[in-house]
Structure formats: C-alpha cells, structure tokens
Amino acid sequence: MMNLFVLQLLNGVQLGVLLFLIAAGLTLVFGIMDVINLAHGVLYMVGAYLIATFAALTGSFWWGLLLMLPAAVAVGLILEVVVMRRLYARSHLDQVLATFGLVMIINELVEITWGTSPLSVPMPELLSGSVPLMGPLQYPVYRIAVIAAGLAVAVGLYVVVNHTRIGMLLRAGATNRTMVSALGVDINKLFAIVFTLGAVLACLAGALVAPILSVDTGMGESVLILAFVVVVIGGIGSVKGAFLGALIVAIVDTLGGVFGPILLRSVLDPAAAGQMGRVLAPMLVYILMALILFAKPAGLFGRSA
Template sequence: MDSSLLADLVLNGLQFGLMLFLLAAGLTLVFGIMDFINLAHGSLYMIGAYFTASFTLLTGSFWLGLLLSVAATVVVGIVLEVLVFRRLYHRNHMSQVLATFALILIFNESARLIWGEQPLRLSTPDILSQPIQLWSGFDYSSFRLFIIGTGLAVAALLYFIVTKTRIGMLVRAGASNREMATAMGANIKLIFTSLFAVGAALCAIAGALLGSILSVQVGMGESILILAFVVIVVGGIGSIRGALIGSLLVGGVDTISRTVLPPLFRSFMSPEAASNLGPALASILIYVLMAGVLFFKPEGLFPARS
C-alpha cells in the first residue's frame, strides 16, 4: 500500500468518523443525561439535509442555506421536545422506542409528501469544489477537508463547554446523578430543551455536509442512526470524549475495511463474490468492534460516570 492510498484512507475515515461524531454527540448526551432513547434523532439529520437543499435552492447560497437549515432544525427539535418528549421522560424505554419509532415513520412520510420520492442533489459550494494538493502527487477534496475541520472544531467546542463552563458542569452533574442535580437547584427542564436544541443543530450540520457528498433522500437517517448508537455504546453513554473516540474508531474500521477487503478477497475468489463479500464483512466488523469493547469494558471506553 503506497503512502497516497494510506493517506486517502486515513482522511476518509477521519471525515466519516467526525460526521458520525456530530450525530453521536447529541445522542449520547440525551441518552446519558435524560435516560431517553430517541430513535427519531436520525430523522432530524434527514430533515436537516432536506432543509439545507431547499434553502440553498431558494437563496442560491450554500452557506446561507446551511444557517437557515440549522435554525429550522433547532426549532423542530425544540417543538418535539416540548410537545412530545416531555410526556415520555417518565415512561419506560419500550414506550420511548415505540413513540420515537412512530416519529420516524411520520418524518419519512412527511418528507416524501413535501419533497417527493426522488433523491435531491445538494451541490458543494464553489469555493470548495476543487481538490487541494497536500503534497506532491497527492490531491484531496477541499470539501472533505472542510468537513474534517468542522468536525474537529465542533468537537473542541463541545469538549470546552462540557469540561470548562458552568453549563458543562450542569450537564456532567445531570449525567452523573440527575436527582441530586435537581436537588441542588439545576433547571433540568431547561437543560433538557437545550440539549435537544444542540443535538438538532449538530444533526442539521451533519445532514448538510454529508448530503453534499451523498444524496438527500427519504430514510437516510435510519442507517446512520444505527452507527451512531454503536458509537455511543463503544465510547460510553453520556461521554463527549467517548463519542469522539468511538466515532473515529467506527469511521476508521468502516472506511479501511471497505477499501482493503474487496481487493484482498479478489486474490482467491471471483471479482463479483469479492465485491459482495467485502462490504458485507466491513459492516460486520463494526459490530465485532462493539462486541470486543463491551466484552472488556461493558460501560464503554469512557463512561460519563467513571
């Protein structure tokens, strides 16, 4: 394997992992602090992508479309928290799963009615449409580099807020002991609403950035939601650091295995069989990683209560 291919694999894995982090960060805080299973988290990612595509087409600017999409998705997240989720906090997990799964169906059918069956194409901004030469003989997508930079900046900002500010102290207190935090005067209701707003904003950013690489289509949130749950289980529920490390591990395993395994299998089986087996085994390896982590550390790599 030459250095260019290795660098491409590392950067692609980093890019995908950081996009997973944007989804997993909000999900792990909601799950860790509120003990609330929100299967509709992936639907906010889908809605954010659709909003970005629509606002970009309306304004003619990707950046303005992104800002409007974040604002609109935050409003949707807050409305969901106030009108629906508050009635589910004291229910058991089965009720939460059933209710939020129903929201997935509602969001999917609403998106199908509003935007139609056909996938939408979200173009990258012109300023990031050309590759950048990182060194002699190796060019890399400037937009993917922007995604990496955005993910790292968001990770650093969230880590600073959670570990160095009063707001973060309240979040960590809620993750460790919600009843004690309430007894000490923390406004848990406001914290819950703020967490949903932050999670919705991160979903919109991830939807906009990944929607520019992939197609924007109905149901796009379900598959990536499964990976986000894998990430928070691997990293530790309620932990921002765990979500980041887990995202990078899952993104790296998925990207590298999907690239390396098919050529490896072609050396001793037919190209068609190798092309089918490689991606399938790559998907399995993610869950093997999760099982391995849970075997040695059942609470994840960096549990919030550690």
C-alpha cells in the same frame, strides 16, 4: 497502495467527524435524560433537506447553512415540547414505541413535502476543487472543510462541556439527575437545551454532508445505527467517548471495505477473498463493537452500572 491508504484514511476521518456530530447529541440525551431516541437519525435527514431547500431558495450554500440553523433549533424545540418532554419519566419501552412512531411520521412528512426523488445541494464555489496532498494525490477541498468544521465543533463542545456553567450542569446531570434537580436547577430547561443541542448537531451533520451525498429519504437509517454503535462503544453520556468511538467506527468501516478484501487475498484465492470481503466488510463495525463490549460492557469511557 500508500496513496490509497491515505485517501481512505481521510475519507474515514471525514465520516468520523460527521458521526461524531450525530453521536454527540445522542450520547448526551441518553446520558443525561436516560431517554432512547430512535428519531435522532431522521433529524440528520431533516438537516440535509432543510439546507437543500434554503440553498435552492437563496441560491447560496452559505445562506442555506445560516438559515438551516434556526430552523433546526425550531425542529428540536418543537419535538422536545410536544413529545420528548412527556417521555422522560416513562419506561424505555414507551420511549422506543413513541420515537419509533416519530420516525414513521417524520419520514412520511419529508416524503410528502419534498417527494421521493433525491435532491442535490450545489458545492459552494469557495470550497470546490481539490488540493494536492502528497505526490500525485489530490483531495477535495470540501471534504477537508467538513473535517475542519467537525473538529471545530468538537473543540467547541469540549470547551462548553468542560469549562462553562451549563457544561458543568450537563456533566452533573449525566452523573446524578435527581441531585441536580434537588439543588435548584431547572431540570426541564436543562433537558430542553440538551435535546435541542443534540437535534441541531444532527441537522448540522446532515447539512454538511448534503453537497457530497444525494439527499434522500433513506439517509437517516444507516447513520442512526452507526451512531448507536458509536455511543455504545464510547460509553453512554461521554462526549469524549463519542468522539473516539466515531473515529474508530468510521475508519474501521472505511478501511475495512477497501483493504479487507486485499488482506484476505493474501490468504485465500482471489474469488473467495472477494466474496468473503464483501460479506465481512459491512459487519466489521459490529464485530468490533462486540469485541469492545466483551472486554468493557459499559463502553470505553462509560461508568459501569
């Protein structure tokens, strides 16, 4: 039981860092530009498809990862310049409609380009295999590497946001856009940087997860909603909140699916516990979100309106 717990906890942390990569960009875009972007989930999918393509072309995961990054920057910049830039001053309703349209467009473009059958990305040789954790327990090296990479990005983002000039502008922009603009900062450039950064982080999450999941057209959907839950729990505009929210959501989701039925079995008969566990487990994160919002409507680290 202890082994299962540690294993699932690690799986939860691994999902958590991926969710953080996606939610970090989302929360910055919401917080700084006050723009709702439904197309953020498809960027995660695009990242996975990009690395699948480049890895297949070059025959190497590492080259694939390296080539994926500039391609992700290009995707982010194109989206920002062609569509997003025109939405900043619009109502939330306009933003919902236009980015909902973008989701449809990008999903279909991916399907036209890569087909509907799932792709797979080979595990890099260096990171294949497992390491012993405790006793007989083994854990795949690649998943540990994903956790490490995610944490490294989190630390990097923390340093950038809290200790650099651009980070200072980001924080200022999230607090008071108009003032930042009035002080002579090129707000358009700042917005373009923020959006592209968010896009690259989402693509990176998709690329990192590609060797352990099959790359298919539906992969952005469930992740988008989970990332929304993370942003709402953490508080809009807060990178710290996104990090904590991502870990909470991912661990609750992972552990709840495994241990929920086990816990229920101690109070209900096994058949009913199994049935109820299956129904309740996927709803757990939303119930958690409801509880947190009930206590703190602006999220854990959000500024109340």
